Amino acid sequence: MTETAPLAALQARLTDGRGAVGVAGLGYVGLPLAVELARAGFSVTGIDPDTERVRSVGRGESHIEALPAGAVAELVRAGRLRATSEWVDAGALDAIVICVPTPLTPNREPDLSFVRAAGTEVARRLRPGQLVVLESTTYPGTTEEVLLPLLAAGGLRVGQDFALAYSPERVDPGNPHYHVANTPKLVGGVTPTCTALAQALYQKAVTKVVPVSGPRVAETAKLLENVFRNVNIALVNELAMLCDRMGVDVWEVIEAAATKPFGFMRFQPGPGVGGTASPSTRSTWPGSRRSTTSTRGSSRGRPRSTRTCRTSSRRSSRGSSRSEAGTSAAAGCSSSA
Ligand SMILES: NC(=O)c1ccc[n+]([C@@H]2O[C@H](COP(=O)([O-])OP(=O)(O)OC[C@H]3O[C@@H](n4cnc5c(N)ncnc54)[C@H](O)[C@@H]3O)[C@@H](O)[C@H]2O)c1
Numbered sequence: 001m002t003e004t005a006p007l008a009a010l011q012a013r014l015t016d017g018r019g020a021v022g023v024a025g026l027g028y029v030g031l032p033l034a035v036e037l038a039r040a041g042f043s044v045t046g047i048d049p050d051t052e053r054v055r056s057v058g059r060g061e062s063h064i065e066a067l068p069a070g071a072v073a074e075l076v077r078a079g080r081l082r083a084t085s086e087w088v089d090a091g092a093l094d095a096i097v098i099c100v101p102t103p104l105t106p107n108r109e110p111d112l113s114f115v116r117a118a119g120t121e122v123a124r125r126l127r128p129g130q131l132v133v134l135e136s137t138t139y140p141g142t143t144e145e146v147l148l149p150l151l152a153a154g155g156l157r158v159g160q161d162f163a164l165a166y167s168p169e170r171v172d173p174g175n176p177h178y179h180v181a182n183t184p185k186l187v188g189g190v191t192p193t194c195t196a197l198a199q200a201l202y203q204k205a206v207t208k209v210v211p212v213s214g215p216r217v218a219e220t221a222k223l224l225e226n227v228f229r230n231v232n233i234a235l236v237n238e239l240a241m242l243c244d245r246m247g248v249d250v251w252e253v254i255e256a257a258a259t260k261p262f263g264f265m266r267f268q269p270g271p272g273v274g275g276t277a278s279p280s281t282r283s284t285w286p287g288s289r290r291s292t293t294s295t296r297g298s299s300r301g302r303p304r305s306t307r308t309c310r311t312s313s314r315r316s317s318r319g320s321s322r323s324e325a326g327t328s329a330a331a332g333c334s335s336s337a
Helices: 005-015 030-039 051-058 069-077 088-092 113-125 142-152 192-202 215-246 250-257
Strands: 020-024 043-047 081-084 095-098 130-134 162-166 185-189 209-212
Touching: 005 130, 005 162, 005 192, 020 030, 020 113, 030 043, 030 069, 030 081, 030 095, 051 069, 051 081, 069 081, 088 113, 095 113, 095 192, 113 142, 130 142, 130 192, 142 162, 142 215, 162 192, 162 215, 185 192, 185 215, 192 209, 209 215, 215 250
Parallel strands: 020 043, 020 095, 043 081, 095 130, 130 162, 185 209
Antiparallel strands: 162 185
16 A cells, blocks of 8 residues: 555544544534544534534534433533534545435435535545545445546545545434444545545544445445345335234234344334435335325234324334434335335
8 A cells, every 4th residue: 555645644643533524514424423533532623504503513512312412512612523614624624524415306316416515615625635535325436436526626636645435324313222433334445545544534433444445335335234224124014014914913923033043133113214315115116105004003012014104203123214314305204014
């Protein structure tokens, strides 16, 4: 791995935790990450066009359910975390992590306008010795085909002047066991130097960082994780309806199946998968438009089957109604029922 002087200096700053890190997008993904990076010792600036969100972080508040306000307040008071709507100082940052929304367009195409907007702001101020990481959920190829051309347009060379990597967010809102710090983090850089720099950043804040050979592998791994989740949520919701009709207790069935110690993972019936990165099973599975609404007759206080609704607040352990951004209409409820 050949490292140029600006990237060697960056590596040193990240490794000893002295670096200044920007997090673009202070939402469900960005704010908890900003807190973890600040806890790790970095000086963190959250950048978000939502001025109310910026003000609330500045007051030490948290708009994320799973993130206690005390954690934000402590870091703001200590001067390790700040928030702004302005990009003007971004050139002074060592690393910028982009956590902006990637919703679907009305035609259900990926909407990368937020990624392009943030990438354009970064590109305007890009200087030798900076690391840029994309965390937003997106299709394979985005980092190299969309972000890289924007960043390289000014003549700086990736892997030599600046570094670029993709690292998917794996947050599972409401999960009491896994959070940013203890969830293994994939990193795939455009070059091996880029991977090493992204690894240096995250390993200060996350217990385990898993390098892969490039952004496309990391992007595709995220896709596999989401598809796996979507398919299994849809499957168990279909099973719930089937069991309902057969008069079989789906919960007992799941518990019975889960005694198998290999080759099975428990998914529970719920309101379904949702969010911008997970096109709903409802829209992609024509048969699923057949709406069945039996939610009554719960077993052990749990619904026997699921229903299609936009207001349900029920959630299963895997089938979060807010996972994957939830900024799109699909987040409300996209049950396969
Ligand atoms: N929420 C989840 O559970 C989850 C899990 C894994 C991955 N993701 C992915 O992470 C990404 C972010 O999701 P989220 O849930 O944090 O979204 P969010 O809507 O909660 O937050 C996104 C934030 O980005 C800000 N933003 C918009 N344009 C910006 C710009 N140009 N520059 C800076 N900030 C900008 C918005 O104002 C908002 O505050 C999406 O791609 C999503 O699919 C989300």
